[in-house]
Amino acid sequence: MTKQVLDFDFRQFFELSADLCFIAGFDGYFRKVNRAVCETLGYTEEELYSRPIDSFVLESDQSATARYRQRVRSAQALYHFENRYVTKQGEIVWLSWTAKAVDSDELVLAIAKNVTNQKQLEFERTALLADLQNANRDLKQLGLVASHDLRSPVSSLMLAFDLIDVDALPDGEAKELIGMLKESGHNIHMSLSRYLDMLSDVSPSSPTMEEVELDVCLGLVRKGIANLLDRSGATLTADFSEAETVYFHKSSMESIFLNLITNAVKYARPGVPPVVTIRSSPGQLVFSDNGQGMDMDSIGDRLFKLNETFHDHPDAKGVGLYLVKRHVEQMGGAISVESRVGQGTSFTLRFPE
Secondary structure, eight states, X not given: OHHHHHHSOHHHHHHHOSSEEEEEETTSOEEEEOHHHHHHHOOOHHHHHHSOGGGGBOGGXXXXXXXXXXXXXXXXXXXXXXXXXXXXXXXXXXXXXXXXXXXXGTEEEEEEEEOHHHHXXXXXXXXXXXXXXXXXXXXXXXXXXXXXXXHHXXXXXXXXXXXXXXXXXXXXXXHHHHHHHHHHHHHHHHHHHHHHHHHHOSOTTSOOOEEEEHHHHHHHHHHHTHHHHHHHTOXXXXXXXXXXXXXXXXXXXXXXXXXXXXXXXXXXXXXXXXXXEEEEETTXXXXXXXXXXXXXXXXXXXXXXXXXXXXXXXTOOSOHHHHHHHHHHHTTOEEEEEEETTTEEEEEEEOOO
């Protein structure tokens, strides 16, 4: 077996390699190249041998190439050095080099891979990320402006409602309608304020964290949806005795309370008043309801995806649970759900200790 290997003509291996194989002299000229070099660069062997190697290298890469070539001559093996060559047709190709010197013969043995396609993909990916970052910044600015501009007229609307003495009105549709409008206005105002706070955060990937008092957070949300809870006959109970606070982003926590509570009311079983229970424990919050429930086997991982809806409710948009999951995971937490059709749903939110 050993003799068969020794008798093998290694010139065939050199010529048939798909990689670019070079033998170069310390004088800076090619001594031997394989067929892949000629095919990649578009030059004949004679043309490649007749000119200094640097003349084929892109001018802006020649200085770095010379430094690394000197390292190889100083007996330092070269791995994964990348530079650009110019083909005979004027195109640019990226080559990734592995090289080692043979001092006794003043030669450098080198193999290069053509990584032009990979480089192009990297450039396109970088450009795409830059475009996405710009688009995200523009969208954030648009949301900031919209939230800011809308908050002022909504505040004026709320002030007008506050001036109306609802108790002095006779019972009837008008009184109920004004109450509904006032509740809706308050919800819009609270949402706009929350969105403005979130959009104003200097670093959206790292929102401001603080100790959030769960009872205070629930009180703010309960006030905003008081009429909704009254009309639905909902019962809302909370037990925060085991953990009164959680280290979180305040506006995000309010959004979580708002979405999970309103969902529980929205998807109550027909003819059954909704019952919502919230309880805390260290590093955990559990929201439970007695609503319609869901078939989790058929829903699977679609539950928290954007624009996915699972009930025929006119207000179902598939946004609320998406936001809840995003808020929780953005703070390093996790959310899980247990639900059965006709038996209600329970969401468990876990936060990092």
